[in-house]
Amino acid sequence: MRFLGIIVFIVLVVVSVGCGQNTTTKNTPDNNGTSPVSSIKNRNSRYDAGKLVYDRNCKVCHQVNRMGMAKVYPPLKNTERTNGDKDFLIDVVLNGLSGEVVVEGVKYNGVMASYRNLTDQQIADVLNYIRSDGEAADDLVTVEEVEQKR
Numbered sequence: 001m002r003f004l005g006i007i008v009f010i011v012l013v014v015v016s017v018g019c020g021q022n023t024t025t026k027n028t029p030d031n032n033g034t035s036p037v038s039s040i041k042n043r044n045s046r047y048d049a050g051k052l053v054y055d056r057n058c059k060v061c062h063q064v065n066r067m068g069m070a071k072v073y074p075p076l077k078n079t080e081r082t083n084g085d086k087d088f089l090i091d092v093v094l095n096g097l098s099g100e101v102v103v104e105g106v107k108y109n110g111v112m113a114s115y116r117n118l119t120d121q122q123i124a125d126v127l128n129y130i131r132s133d134g135e136a137a138d139d140l141v142t143v144e145e146v147e148q149k150r
């Protein structure tokens, strides 16, 4: 039944496309559209991997734009610390952070849990993602560095 439905659907699509222009011209914009997108994806795969970890684990507090929430969750975008010492950043993700911190002139006194359940690769990726738009973007956090601190 389902198979028959698919056949009917295909026939309808072919017929409706056939009525207007021919099928090859209809398909061309699609094909042209996919290749640049996939090449950008390849180029940015490291960034994408980090963003995925971020969106699943960090976004809920530090927000989708990484600007945090004033006085509650510190921003992680282009700040002195995200652009700074890698060991500190690895330590926060592995062991969490609590007590008063001042980020970009604003005081925070919250608790962040440990994220050591993430793999070394995921931690390196997420940190490279949050460092991606500052002056430290090319100074990548490596899997080995995370492994050593764990």
Ligand code: HEC
Residues within 6 Å of the ligand: 053, 054, 057, 058, 059, 060, 061, 062, 072, 073, 074, 076, 079, 081, 082, 089, 092, 093, 097, 098, 099, 100, 101, 103, 108, 109, 110, 111, 112, 113, 115, 126, 127
């Ligand atoms: C439940 C909310 C929450 C989640 C989820 C969370 N954080 Fe945090 N994060 C905080 C809070 C709160 C602080 C500040 C802690 C304090 O006041 O001592 C913080 C601080 C930080 C800092 C230190 C910032 C600075 O400038 O000192 C980093 C780096 C950080 N988080 C990274 C992450 C990453 C990466 C993730 C995801 C793997 C994550 N956080 C997930 C709440 C969260």
